[in-house]
Amino acid sequence: MLVTRSTRVLTALVAVGFMSLAGCATTGSRSGASAKRHSTYDARTFYETTSVAGASFSHDERRILFSSDKSGVFNAYSQPLEGGTPTQLTNSTTNSVFAVSYFPFDDRVLYTSDKGGNERNHLFVREVNGQTRDLTPGDDVKASFAGFNGDKTAFYVTTNERDPKFFDLYLYTTDGYSKQLVFRNAGGWQVAGVSDDDRWLALSKVRTNADNDLYVWDITSGSADPQHITSHEGDVSYRVMSFTPDSKQLYYGTNGHGEFNEVWSYDLQTGTHKPVLKAAWDVSYTYFSEDGRYRITGINQDARTLVTILDTSTRRKVKMPPLPKGDIRGVTVSDSETKMAFYLNGSTAPSNLFVFDFQTGRVKQLTDTLNPKINPDDLVAAQVIRFRSFDGLKIPAILYKPRQASRANKAPALVWVHGGPGGQSRMGYSATLQHLVNHGYSVLAVNNRGSSGYGKSFYHMDDKKHGDVDLKDCIFARRWLERQSWVDGKRIGIIGGSYGGYMVAAALAFEPEAFEVGIDIFGVTNWVRTLKSIPAWWSAMREGLYAELGDPAVEEDRLRRISPLFHASNIVRPLLVIQGANDPRVLQVESDELVQAVRDNGVPVSYVIFDDEGHGFRKRENRITASEAYLDFLDKHLKSLDSGA
Numbered sequence: 001m002l003v004t005r006s007t008r009v010l011t012a013l014v015a016v017g018f019m020s021l022a023g024c025a026t027t028g029s030r031s032g033a034s035a036k037r038h039s040t041y042d043a044r045t046f047y048e049t050t051s052v053a054g055a056s057f058s059h060d061e062r063r064i065l066f067s068s069d070k071s072g073v074f075n076a077y078s079q080p081l082e083g084g085t086p087t088q089l090t091n092s093t094t095n096s097v098f099a100v101s102y103f104p105f106d107d108r109v110l111y112t113s114d115k116g117g118n119e120r121n122h123l124f125v126r127e128v129n130g131q132t133r134d135l136t137p138g139d140d141v142k143a144s145f146a147g148f149n150g151d152k153t154a155f156y157v158t159t160n161e162r163d164p165k166f167f168d169l170y171l172y173t174t175d176g177y178s179k180q181l182v183f184r185n186a187g188g189w190q191v192a193g194v195s196d197d198d199r200w201l202a203l204s205k206v207r208t209n210a211d212n213d214l215y216v217w218d219i220t221s222g223s224a225d226p227q228h229i230t231s232h233e234g235d236v237s238y239r240v241m242s243f244t245p246d247s248k249q250l251y252y253g254t255n256g257h258g259e260f261n262e263v264w265s266y267d268l269q270t271g272t273h274k275p276v277l278k279a280a281w282d283v284s285y286t287y288f289s290e291d292g293r294y295r296i297t298g299i300n301q302d303a304r305t306l307v308t309i310l311d312t313s314t315r316r317k318v319k320m321p322p323l324p325k326g327d328i329r330g331v332t333v334s335d336s337e338t339k340m341a342f343y344l345n346g347s348t349a350p351s352n353l354f355v356f357d358f359q360t361g362r363v364k365q366l367t368d369t370l371n372p373k374i375n376p377d378d379l380v381a382a383q384v385i386r387f388r389s390f391d392g393l394k395i396p397a398i399l400y401k402p403r404q405a406s407r408a409n410k411a412p413a414l415v416w417v418h419g420g421p422g423g424q425s426r427m428g429y430s431a432t433l434q435h436l437v438n439h440g441y442s443v444l445a446v447n448n449r450g451s452s453g454y455g456k457s458f459y460h461m462d463d464k465k466h467g468d469v470d471l472k473d474c475i476f477a478r479r480w481l482e483r484q485s486w487v488d489g490k491r492i493g494i495i496g497g498s499y500g501g502y503m504v505a506a507a508l509a510f511e512p513e514a515f516e517v518g519i520d521i522f523g524v525t526n527w528v529r530t531l532k533s534i535p536a537w538w539s540a541m542r543e544g545l546y547a548e549l550g551d552p553a554v555e556e557d558r559l560r561r562i563s564p565l566f567h568a569s570n571i572v573r574p575l576l577v578i579q580g581a582n583d584p585r586v587l588q589v590e591s592d593e594l595v596q597a598v599r600d601n602g603v604p605v606s607y608v609i610f611d612d613e614g615h616g617f618r619k620r621e622n623r624i625t626a627s628e629a630y631l632d633f634l635d636k637h638l639k640s641l642d643s644g645a
Contacts, residue, residue, distance in 0.1 A: 117614020
């Protein structure tokens with residue numbers, strides 16, 4: 001994504017969880033006797049909590065544009081700053097709509113949407129009269145908004161309309177939407193940012209998953225070759241963060257000076273590099289408000305984000321008034337630099353939108369997303385723990401302990417594996433996890449070696465060792481659970497999505513009796529096919545994927561060895577598989593073939609396919625169905641097991 005300040009409105013959606021069907025009941029409806037009295041709730045109750053994300057101030061700074069699934073499908077909404085009921089601006093009942101930005105001088109709106117989760121996002125405009133227009137038509141086109149230009153008379157868009165493999169940069173006028181090609185991407189670059197003076201384009205070039213380079217290109221000169229600005233030896237990772245508002249410097253992140261990502265600056269005139277910010281953890285991002293009065297920085301501190309807002313005029317951090325428990329996310333400062341929109345999210349509190357007034361110091365909550373049928377006291381706070389794996393390495397994980405669990409009422413448990421490879425389980429609200437824990441299942445979300453956020457050495461420990469060292473970490477997560485006095489050590493399963501789904505299938509195929517059950521959510525089962533069929537628009541990242549996982553053209557034998565599909569005859573434990581039919585990353589055939597192979601073993605298999613979803617489930621009813629399927633499967637195949645106690 002380009003990193004002009006306008007793109008800050010594209011606040012990343014926290015991974016949309018998966019769900020289930022039913023109503024509210026008292027303790028004992030599914031979870032049996034409890035140590036502490038609390039209520040249990042069905043999946044529908046959990047998922048009627050509203051998901052919200054994104055923030056863009058209107059030109060008069062009286063409203064905020066954001067995305068919400070209040071209708072059951074994500075749509076764009078406009079929220080008055082003084083409070084009250086938001087206005088729904090789009091009315092999709094099928095494909096999710098994600099708000100991007102208000103226009104700078106009127107009430108037109110940009111938004112993005114794909115078809116059924118196929119990830120071929122198009123950019124749309126909603127006119128003031130409510131009519132909509134697709135600005136990037138084409139069945140195979142994938143497009144992204146990339147920020148308004150310096151004087152706000154045009155906006156940048158990246159699309160792969162010319163070549164499905166690479167994204168070119170275009171400039172669209174705000175008046176009439178005529179477009180011109182700014183940068184023809186013939187070299188597999190990742191377009192990463194445009195300066196506010198519309199002169200400099202920042203580019204990234206991937207070499208491996210551990211090494212890449214940054215370049216800048218002078219748009220005004222029409223120079224044929226971008227300028228390489230990160231000459232180095234060895235493996236170093238670089239990432240564009242932000243141009244400064246005066247367009248004199250480029251801020252970037254790098255792990256070239258230690259284990260963790262630091263912020264450095266590059267002077268566009270002198271070519272000088274200088275350190276800006278470092279921490280004991282990865283600095284995830286830093287960016288500026290419109291005229292540079294405020295700099296917003298996020299640090300990935302032990303699976304939670306620590307956000308600071310620096311007043312650059314005083315060099316002091318902005319002091320926030322007392323807030324509910326949770327972490328600040330998705331900060332957007334208005335163009336006048338007098339107001340700030342942000343989200344607050346915690347493990348027992350879903351994201352809510354707030355607005356802060358820099359002049360008065362007052363903060364106002366604009367949304368209340370938790371389903372009122374849920375008593376917040378029934379939710380479970382997550383905690384970070386660490387356990388030692390097979391080689392003594394300490395592995396971080398996030399623990400959710402059911403309220404009804406005790407030495408006298410031992411809980412069945414699940415090892416949760418995140419996506420990736422290279423993802424991270426983080427502190428924050430998850431309807432999926434709260435639903436499982438509410439019904440008596442302990443969850444340990446393991447950040448096995450190879451996870452991001454714990455330094456570059458930890459991140460690369462599983463390169464070309466997938467299905468081996470990372471799986472052993474998951475097995476030792478189980479052993480940690482077994483030692484807890486309130487866990488039933490003979491009833492522990494494994495669950496995960498995408499790469500986490502691969503880990504589930506790998507566990508059942510390579511360590512057939514390590515877990516009692518497995519839930520594979522659109523997981524890779526055949527790495528040879530997956531790596532040969534990656535979406536065309538991932539071409540710029542292909543070498544990074546091959547460096548981590550292997551090149552199927554030369555390492556097919558090894559990839560077959562680590563692919564659960566070719567070892568499915570070993571699977572003896574019950575399996576649930578969930579798949580989106582439109583998934584462009586993990587094709588449905590991956591799940592189809594695994595399910596058939598396990599059925600051929602005579603092993604219980606449940607299979608749920610969503611015809612209108614891709615890699616992750618966005619529609620509320622589908623998330624409800626999925627989450628209910630998890631619980632039904634676990635109640636039948638895990639909770640009902642004789643623990644032998």
